[in-house]
Amino acid sequence: MALLEIKNLSVGFDTSSGLFMAVQGIDLHVNAREVLAIVGESGSGKSVAMLAVMGLLPKTATVTADSMTFDGHDLLAMSSNQRREIVGRDVAMIFQEPVASLNPCFTVGFQLEEVLRVHMKMDGKARRQRAIELLKQVGIPTPEERLNSFPHQMSGGQCQRVMIAIAIACNPKLLIADEPTTALDVTIQKQILDLLVGLQAKHGMGLIMITHDMGVVAETADRVIVQYKGRKMEEADVLTLFESPKNAYTRALLSALPENATGDRLSTVADFMKNEAANAGVAP
Amino acid sequence: MSEIVLEGRNIIRDYHVGGGLFGKDKSVRAVKGVSFTLERGKTLAIVGESGCGKSTLGRILTLIDPQTSGELLIEGKPINIAKDTVTPELRRKVQIIFQNPYGSLNPRQKIGEVLGEPLLLNTKKTAAERRDLAMQMLIKVGLGPEHYNRYPHMFSGGQRQRIAIARALMLSPSLLVLDEPVSALDLSVQAQVLNLLADLQDEFNLTYVFISHDLSVVRYIADEVMVMYYGEVVEYGTRDEVFANPQHSYTKTLFAATPKADVESIRARIEKKKAAA
Amino acid sequence: MTNEVSPPVPLAAPKSAGRMARLSEFWFYFSVNKGAVIGFGVLVFLMLVAIFAPVLAPHAPYQQYREALLTPPSWQTGGNSMFLLGTDAVGRDLLSRLIYGARFSLFIGLIVVTISMVTGVILGVLAGYFRGWVDALIMRIMDIILAFPPLLLALVLVAILGPGLFNAMIAIALVLQPHFARLTRAAVMSEKNREYVVASKLAGAGHLRLMFKTILPNCLAPLIVQGTLSFSNAILEAAALGFLGMGAQPPTPEWGTMLAEAREFILRAWWVVTFPGLAILITVLAINLVGDGLRDALDPKLKRS
Numbered sequence: 001m002a003l004l005e006i007k008n009l010s011v012g013f014d015t016s017s018g019l020f021m022a023v024q025g026i027d028l029h030v031n032a033r034e035v036l037a038i039v040g041e042s043g044s045g046k047s048v049a050m051l052a053v054m055g056l057l058p059k060t061a062t063v064t065a066d067s068m069t070f071d072g073h074d075l076l077a078m079s080s081n082q083r084r085e086i087v088g089r090d091v092a093m094i095f096q097e098p099v100a101s102l103n104p105c106f107t108v109g110f111q112l113e114e115v116l117r118v119h120m121k122m123d124g125k126a127r128r129q130r131a132i133e134l135l136k137q138v139g140i141p142t143p144e145e146r147l148n149s150f151p152h153q154m155s156g157g158q159c160q161r162v163m164i165a166i167a168i169a170c171n172p173k174l175l176i177a178d179e180p181t182t183a184l185d186v187t188i189q190k191q192i193l194d195l196l197v198g199l200q201a202k203h204g205m206g207l208i209m210i211t212h213d214m215g216v217v218a219e220t221a222d223r224v225i226v227q228y229k230g231r232k233m234e235e236a237d238v239l240t241l242f243e244s245p246k247n248a249y250t251r252a253l254l255s256a257l258p259e260n261a262t263g264d265r266l267s268t269v270a271d272f273m274k275n276e277a278a279n280a281g282v283a284p
Numbered sequence: 285m286s287e288i289v290l291e292g293r294n295i296i297r298d299y300h301v302g303g304g305l306f307g308k309d310k311s312v313r314a315v316k317g318v319s320f321t322l323e324r325g326k327t328l329a330i331v332g333e334s335g336c337g338k339s340t341l342g343r344i345l346t347l348i349d350p351q352t353s354g355e356l357l358i359e360g361k362p363i364n365i366a367k368d369t370v371t372p373e374l375r376r377k378v379q380i381i382f383q384n385p386y387g388s389l390n391p392r393q394k395i396g397e398v399l400g401e402p403l404l405l406n407t408k409k410t411a412a413e414r415r416d417l418a419m420q421m422l423i424k425v426g427l428g429p430e431h432y433n434r435y436p437h438m439f440s441g442g443q444r445q446r447i448a449i450a451r452a453l454m455l456s457p458s459l460l461v462l463d464e465p466v467s468a469l470d471l472s473v474q475a476q477v478l479n480l481l482a483d484l485q486d487e488f489n490l491t492y493v494f495i496s497h498d499l500s501v502v503r504y505i506a507d508e509v510m511v512m513y514y515g516e517v518v519e520y521g522t523r524d525e526v527f528a529n530p531q532h533s534y535t536k537t538l539f540a541a542t543p544k545a546d547v548e549s550i551r552a553r554i555e556k557k558k559a560a561a
Numbered sequence: 562m563t564n565e566v567s568p569p570v571p572l573a574a575p576k577s578a579g580r581m582a583r584l585s586e587f588w589f590y591f592s593v594n595k596g597a598v599i600g601f602g603v604l605v606f607l608m609l610v611a612i613f614a615p616v617l618a619p620h621a622p623y624q625q626y627r628e629a630l631l632t633p634p635s636w637q638t639g640g641n642s643m644f645l646l647g648t649d650a651v652g653r654d655l656l657s658r659l660i661y662g663a664r665f666s667l668f669i670g671l672i673v674v675t676i677s678m679v680t681g682v683i684l685g686v687l688a689g690y691f692r693g694w695v696d697a698l699i700m701r702i703m704d705i706i707l708a709f710p711p712l713l714l715a716l717v718l719v720a721i722l723g724p725g726l727f728n729a730m731i732a733i734a735l736v737l738q739p740h741f742a743r744l745t746r747a748a749v750m751s752e753k754n755r756e757y758v759v760a761s762k763l764a765g766a767g768h769l770r771l772m773f774k775t776i777l778p779n780c781l782a783p784l785i786v787q788g789t790l791s792f793s794n795a796i797l798e799a800a801a802l803g804f805l806g807m808g809a810q811p812p813t814p815e816w817g818t819m820l821a822e823a824r825e826f827i828l829r830a831w832w833v834v835t836f837p838g839l840a841i842l843i844t845v846l847a848i849n850l851v852g853d854g855l856r857d858a859l860d861p862k863l864k865r866s
Contacts, residue, residue: 016589041470042441156334185333186497190413190541203558215543218550239554244545247533256475257545258504265482266475266504348759374766388756392778405765451760 001218002029003174003206004053004091008066011045011052015060022048022061024230030174030206037209037221037238039253045230046210050176054087055080073172089119092167096179098159102151108135108162109147109160112169119170134165139195157188168199174206177200181216193220214257218242226250288360289459290322290345295354295392299338314340316515317354322508323364326457327492329506331499331538337515338495339463345493346380346461359458362507369460372406376455383464384446389436391543395422395447396432402454423486425450426480442473446480453484461493466501498540503527511535590858597854603847611663617659619645620813626652647832649823655832658814659840665815666796666844669730673795674788676734681741682777682784684687687744689749690772700746703739711736712801719807726809729802736798737791746788748780782859789852793845800841816841 011023023045030036037233040046052063068075073086095101103111112134113127122130128147140162151159160180161271164267167175177196177282181189197220200207209220213281217238226233234247246249256266294458297315311406315337322328332338342550343349344356350366358377363370379384382388389398399418403409409417425446445465452460462481466474478501496502502509502523510525511534514516518532536539544550578790592598610617620626633640633647646655689700701744706714718732719725752758754775761775802808803817811822823833 016586041472089465142395180561186499187537187541190543193543201557213543214471214545218545219543219553239547239550242545242550253471256472258475258478258498258500259545265479296865346763347777349765372765375763380763382756383758388760388777390757390761390779393757401761401763401766405770449766455764519652545731 002069003032004070005029006053006068008064008067009049009052010064011048011057011069012062012260013060014062015111022230023052025229026230026232027156028232028235030208031079032173032206033201033204034210035200035207035220035222037211037217037224038227039211039214040227041212044227046158046212046227047178049276050093050208050210054091054093054095054176055083062167079081090173091171091176092170092172092174093176093178094160094163094180096182098156098163098183099151102159103149107148107150108154112147112162112166115166115169130169131165131262134169135162137168138162138165139191139200140165154187156184157192160184160188160192164192164195164199168203168205171203172205174208176208176210178210179212179247182208182211182213189216190219196220214253226253287324288321289324290320290328290493291355291357291360292318292345293355293357294319295341295344295351295356296342296518297337297349298352299356305454314515315351318510318512318517319354319521320510320517322491324491325489325557327485327494327505328510329494329496329510330510330512331496331501331502332512333497333538335514336512338512341512342380342461342463342493342495345459346378347374347436348380352493368455376402376406377457378459378461379452379455379457380461380466381452384468385441385448386468388448389435389444393436394432395434395436398436398447398451399454402451406455418450421450421454424453424484426476440473441469442477445469445473445477449477449480449484452551453488456488457490457492459491461495463495465494466483467496467498473511474501500540511538580710587858591854594850594854594857596850597857600847600850600854603843604851607663607844607847608667610660614660614664615650618654618660620654620657622653622658622661623804624653624657626654628652631833632840633830634832638728646836647830648817649833650701650826650830653812655836658819659812659816659836662816662819662837662840663844665726665813666799667808668840669726669733669799669815670792670795670848672730673734673737673799674792676731677738677791678741678784678788680734681738682745684738685742685818686772686777687751687813689746690753690768690776692750696746700743703742706736706739709736712798715798715802716805716807719802724807724810726813729799729808730795733798733802737794740787740791744748744783745777745780748783749776752776752779770817786852786856786859789848792832792853796841796848797845 001096007027009023009026009028010021013020013022026049027034028038038046038049045261051057051152051160053060053068053070057063058122065076070086075083075086078086079145084236102108109128109131112131116122116130120130122154131147132143140146140161146154151162154162163223175196180196181192184192184227193216195283196209198205199205211217221238223235223237225235226247228249233240233249234245236246241250242254258266295315295318296313297356299312299314301310301312318341320328330338330341340349344351347363347365347370350364355362355364358374363374393401396415396418399421400414403414403417415432419432422429422431427443427446427450431439436447449465465481466477469477481492482505485492492505494502494505506523509519509521509523510517511526511532513532513534519526519530519535526535528538626644626648629641629644629648631650632653633642634647634650635642635645644654644656646659648654649658684699684703688696715729715732715736718735719728722728722731744850749772758771758775760773766775773840800817800820803815804821806821809815809818811818819837820834823830823837826833
């Protein structure tokens with residue numbers, strides 16, 4: 001059975017120019033022990049769908065879905081309090097800006113232990129122990145000393161490691177990573193991706209990777225959903241997607257990668273969509 | 285041998301970090317003796333991670349910040365802005381494009397004014413001439429005359445970067461410093477902007493200094509590549525040399541860390557994973 | 562190439578359309594705050610009252626009706642329908658004086674805000690742009706001004722300059738001006754390092770152009786908010802000075818001065834103190850509500866751009 005299953009999810013926002021549909025009728029599911037990547041460009045609504053699941057959208061958003069179940073619980077039927085309880089414990093999320101995601105006024109140790117105190121109801125000593133263990137797991141050297149550091153004393157990569165430690169503190173069943181490496185350097189990105197995938201395999205979590213980077217998808221995903229302007233374009237396992245993409249937009253995206261350049265010019269999505277439309281005789 | 289547009293000889297840049305009220309001032313060396321030459325019409329890519337001094341070097345080349353020591357020659361003439369004032373002729377030779385297309389355009393300035401400003405301040409052209417030139421430039425970068433009277437917030441990131449490129453080209457510079465010009469853009473838009481840059485380079489015989497952290501983009505656009513690590517140049521050569529046979533261990537690490545999006549790598553990864561499970 | 566250039570007529574259309582769109586977007590965010598809309602309505606009403614005072618007022622503000630001293634409002638026993646809100650101690654119609662008083666209050670607000678904003682913004686831009694000793698000098702002076710209780714400082718200044726409405730306005734402007742200077746300085750400092758400023762510098766813009774043409778227009782949103790809030794502050798302080806006898810001098814129908822004149826009748830004739838007090842309260846409240854609404858409407862805009 002799927003860990004998270006969503007059918008026909010739509011999210012709209014009230015704006016000054018009327019209702020804006022950020023996500024339109026998306027179905028998705030993630031299994032335990034699976035890495036699902038959601039790829040799309042900015043404005044494709046890739047983050048919004050996950051924020052809707054987490055209940056993190058502002059009040060101007062209207063969320064509708066035919067069904068939304070997590071680990072056997074029907075999320076639509078729950079009160080927001082019940083939902084927060086489940087979501088806070090069993091689903092964790094990490095964001096793009098690691099330095100901004102940590103509170104600059106408190107030490108890393110305090111923030112990590114706070115999560116343990118609230119969700120796991122551990123006492124002081126056990127918390128300390130567990131915090132050190134978690135920092136070790138995410139590969140931070142000398143975790144005992146690091147517990148007393150403030151976020152600004154650490155690099156972006158280390159902050160992201162701490163965010164991951166906080167996310168896995170309660171042994172979540174599902175981890176959602178929203179562009180976790182976009183703000184990081186390539187060498188750090190590699191380390192963080194390896195860490196995420198390693199932890200996912202070790203703990204048997206489901207992992208949803210939201211990204212715009214085809215490279216990140218290629219390096220991490222089992223299954224991929226390609227999203228464009230709030231709609232799902234294609235869903236396939238990663239090898240199939242890269243080997244024989246079915247959808248025109250996916251093909252366009254892949255051919256826009258500089259490493260796939262043929263000759264002097266890069267083919268762009270706009271060119272591609274135009275060609276597709278001309279070939280098929282329909283508008284894209 | 286074609287003409288050398290830009291040359292750096294042992295360029296060094298120190299920053300002074302105030303040590304607060306009682307601490308001592310510290311000096312941080314951001315660029316540690318960089319030397320290079322760049323021919324007209326070529327692209328030099330400066331690659332490195334954040335904090336490696338590549339943007340600092342870019343700002344020195346664009347005459348925004350002075351070098352602490354070392355020589356900078358533009359079209360053979362030495363220039364040090366700490367001592368000399370920048371003449372309008374020199375100013376028009378070098379222009380820069382920034383990474384963030386949302387921060388580099390004045391939100392209260394219409395596109396027409398954005399493009400007209402360099403002409404207004406550096407030439408004696410009339411309002412009508414400025415307007416004509418701005419309109420022509422808009423068409424050249426793939427926008428239209430109807431965009432002349434709009435404000436930056438009405439444009440997408442890619443369109444804004446086109447406007448920034450247009451602004452940089454208004455004074456017909458010979459050298460363009462591109463500081464991560466596509467890293468804030470979506471993949472499909474990135475391809476369009478890279479194509480545009482290539483076209484403009486051919487048309488105006490422009491020389492590019494392309495600062496980037498993205499090796500796949502560098503491989504696509506560069507003629508020569510310079511890899512920087514903590515303010516030092518650890519690798520400098522033609523693109524093919526550097527990509528085929530990297531010498532320094534940092535360069536090798538960088539290549540190894542770059543995600544591979546080809547089918548063989550994915551297949552290898554998945555098989556490895558299956559074996560582990 | 563030139564033949565591709567569109568004629569000016571179609572170009573003018575998107576321009577005005579863009580402005581209309583901006584205005585309607587602004588109104589959308591402003592109108593979310595219901596209090597702000599009410600405040601705005603009251604403010605517009607007050608402005609109309611001030612402009613059409615001679616038409617609206619039933620009597621001349623200085624006309625004394627000797628036979629009707631301290632007449633209560635018309636709905637009370639002993640009231641006279643000639644004087645809707647009653648009369649004061651020398652028989653002047655309270656309603657007419659309040660209507661004319663609106664002119665003074667709005668005039669005071671306008672002048673004070675203009676003076677303090679212009680000087681404060683110029684000083685703030687200079688301090689934020691040049692930093693160093695210019696900044697230190699300007700900001701220490703501002704700190705000294707801010708160290709005094711505002712009303713006390715205004716009183717001292719008026720005492721030096723001599724009592725009177727004009728001097729009171731200068732004093733209040735001086736007291737309010739450091740807030741603008743500080744706000745401008747902070748905004749300029751954060752805008753100064755933005756890339757568009759560097760780009761403009763590279764295009765050859767000089768200091769003056771960078772300061773006032775490139776940077777300043779992008780710092781306006783918080784200044785507009787501060788301006789409205791200072792507007793109400795100015796009215797309040799002018800009323801306070803008037804009440805203390807240091808502002809507008811009798812028989813000027815300024816609200817604070819009216820309160821001062823009515824002090825001794827506070828127990829006998831409630832209306833002579835209540836109505837000017839209410840007028841001040843309502844005006845200040847309305848302007849503050851508008852200020853809050855402006856803050857809500859302008860701040861997210863800053864974030865989005």
